[in-house]
Every structure is written in C-alpha cells, then in structure tokens.
Amino acid sequence: MEKTVLEEIIYRQGAQRDRLLPILQDVVEQQNFLTEGDMLHIANLLQMSAAEVYGTASFYSFLPLNRKGKYMIRLCKSIIAKMKGSDQVLAAITDQLGIKPGETTADGVFSLELVNDIGWSDREPAMLINDKVFTDLDPVKVTHILTNYLKQASTQAFVTNLSTN
C-alpha cells in the first residue's frame, strides 16, 4: 500500500499501540492483505517492534499476509456446510475460476479460501465475498454470482484503462 494511504489510515485511527488491530483491519479492507512493507511502516509509526506487528497480524485468519485478489471468497467448510453440498459448490467455483482453496487467479481478481463456521448453518452452503454474504448456494447459483463479479471486474478494468490511456 502506498505510504501516504497507510499514513492516512493511521492518522485517522490514532498512532497508538492499542489501535493496531483497527489499523490492520483498515489496510486489509482496502487491499485484502498486508505486505511486509505495510507492517514495517506501521511498526515505525506506532513505535513498536515489527515482530510484534507481525505476531499480532499472523494470529488472525482474516488478516492475510500474502497477496490476495480483489475479491476474497470465503466458502464455509463446517460439517453442516458439507452435509448440504459445499463440496459441489467448491467444485463449481474451481471449474469457473481455475483456482483451488488457498490460490489466487492469475489476473489477481479472485482468491479462494475455505473457512470455519460463518454463522449460517440454517442456510448452508454459504460464503462471504469481501463484506457480502451469500447463502443457500448450489453450483448453478454460485456460478451466476461469480459471473456477476467477473462482469463487474472487467467493467472496472475497462474504465481504469480508459482513464490511464
């Protein structure tokens, strides 16, 4: 993340040790992961050791430490999800995007993770994509949802190209 953007986040949250988690959360909300450079810069400005920043960030599964796509898909893998067909939903996602759990598409648009119970056992299979939730999934439904995201991503890429050219 650009230093100025990061400093803006830290300025807004306050450059104090007890604001570390909200700062890390804000960074992840904007770019979906944390880089070594981000963590070093945060450590500097909060006047704490880089190891402590890393140690805190690495504890939490929603604070990824390697590059993730623009859209983070988190498919629930609880026992109830499995009973309701989450493996078929996973197969459909893998078919459509060509990525397995833990991977990111080559264009950097999607990442896929399997996660523990996300609180929808009454309507599994369920998944999160960034800050949205989708429930009662089946292979057809998940394909429609991802197709919409793909359209959205290509429109945005087109607009970005226009503005940079």
Place this chain on the structure above:
Amino acid sequence: MTNTSTVRKTDLIFGRSLDTLTLLRNAMQRDKDGLIQELIDSGLRGRGGAGFPTGLKWKFAKGAPGNEKYIICNADEGEPGTFKDRVILEKAADKVFAGMGLCGWLTGATKGFIYLRNEYIWMRNHILAQMNDMNEAFRQMKLDFSIGLKMGSGAYVCGEETALIESMESKRGEPRNKPPFPAIAGYEDKPTVVNNVETWVYALLISYIGADVFAAYGTEQSTGSKLFSVSGDTPKPGVYELEMGMKLSDFVAEFGDGDTKAVQVGGASGFCVPRRKFDQVIIGFEGIPTGGSMMLFNSHRSMYHVLHNFLEFFMEESCGQCTPCRVGCQQLLLGIEAVKSKTKPAQYLDTLMEFTETMRLASKCGLGQSVGNAFNSIVNEFYEEMIY
C-alpha cells in the same frame, strides 16, 4: 413411546409488545441493589454456553472499586452450528444495547463495546446505525453511557472472554490466566462485564417481567428459555426460543427428520448424544448445556466424518499458546486417521481418550478443555464407525 409431549416455545426475545426504551426507563426507576437481586433470583445464567450466573457477575462488577469500568457484548459467535446471535443482532439489536446500558447504569460503567466477529461484517452498518440511535437515546435520558464497535478478525478462540479482551486491546487473541476474572481486571485491567448477545436481552426483559415470571419456565438450575440454533438433518432449520430443561427426545420429535441418529448438543465443543439416549438427556445445566447449537445427524451420516471435521476445526483454531491443546488437537486428528487407515490398532482410540483427559486438566482455556467432550462421546458411542 409417545410423542404427545412437545417442547414449549416462547417469544420473549423477538416479541415486540414492549417498547425497548420504555423497558430501559422503567428499569432505571428501580433500586439498583433490588434489581440486581431480581436478576440473581431469576436464575439467569450466561447464554453463551458457560452459564455463569448473570446477576452475580453484575453484582461483582458493581462492587468492584474504581470508577472506570467496561461493559462488553460478546458477539464473536463462532461455535459450529450456532447462529442465534446473528438473528438477535439482525432483529433485536436495540434490546441488546439497552441491556448493556442498563448494566452500565447499575455498575457505574460509562463505556461499552460490542465485539463483532468479522464473519458478520456484512451487518456492520446496521449495527452502527442501531448503536448510534441507542447512544443518542442514552444521552436524552441523561444516562452517562455510550457503546462503541470493535471488529474481530476471524479467530474462534476470541469468543473466550479473556482472549476477546486481549483482541480488543489489539493483541494476539490468547486467553489470559484466571484469576483475576474480568469482573475484577478485564479490559485495560479495569472491572469488566462480558456477556453474550442473548444474555443482555434477557437481563433487560427480567427487569420488567420479574424473576418469578422468568423462572416459571425451565427447571431449577436452568430457568427461563433460550434461543436454539437448529441445523443439519432437520426439515426446519432455524432459530427457536424454547423452554430450558426439555428432554432431548422431545426436541428430536419436534425437529428431527424421523431418522435422527445423533444430536450434537453445544457445537463442536459440546456432546454427541446417540438415539438410544435421547430420552435420558435433559438440555440444560442438569444435563447437557448448550450455547444454542443443536446439530442433527440422520442415519446416512458418518460420525467419523463429523468427528474428523470437528478435530480439523480445533486444530486450526487452537491458539497454540499451551501445549496440551496445541499438540493434543493435532494428535487426536492424526490418531483417528491412523486408526481408520489401520496403521494403528483400534485400541489406540482408548489412548486418545486418555489424551483428552490430560487436555481437560492441563489446557488453559475452554477450547482445549472441551475438545474431549465431542471426542469421547462420539468415539464411545460410535466406536465401530471410527474403525471400519
């Protein structure tokens, strides 16, 4: 065997006959010690699963010295099969916040927080709006109390109250040694009341309906009603408010699909009950308590897969701070895989059950201590399924 007795349903939490702010105003007309006594008399116990008497917790916090105290709503609902807090926060967040305000008034705390799991980030704006409305209402009724939001970041162990406090302080969510308990030294080492989402609503309601009306439901040790998250092999998954102390056989008659083989009571950290024991088990503190998770499995399900899924969950979510839990969860998972693949003899399951006893005695928090609940009950009741 008859199916004539059915579970009693109630509608306290989602009922809208009483206005939330009226409930709070009425409660604040009362004598503080009298109101805390009413809570104690009601027998209300924490609805997150651990079941500590709510009135006592509030009494300790009220009596704790100092004028800086904190009120925390634990909305880190992560137990597999639980989703009732999600529904409360969607439909009745105002009652949750009013309950926190009431506790602030009673104990002298001026600041509260809701710790919301990141998996529920999609409702963040809704929560913020409801929270701001309630903070404004507090101001108008001259109650010196306000609530803030803290987000979790995807760690099951942060549902443990001291790990939650560590996380709120921007640290790794590792449980603390107890004592001191949070009521004496919690957030920022100040006296802190941590309660589950559901508990706040019941406490507020009891201030109005009274201990007797509340305790008319349930049993001696498990008074009142609570919300249950019903999932798995059931024709009607969802959240239901049911009387405490029901027989599991009655529950299955109401929610089963006619072929229920086992019910996992209390999530992955709870107990598995096989069909032949349904009519011996009471759901409550006299029998098997639950934070609300009720997962039904029918005869098509492999209990080996259920246990395997739970152990994978625990292995990932163990915070790694203490050895019995960190190594134990891993060895239990490897162990059942080894027995299944015949690289270890069946008797190794008995050795693994002894491991869980060590974990129960030596783990620092409820996570490691309770892994044996599901492990021993599933292995004992479905021994052959673990081997063949």
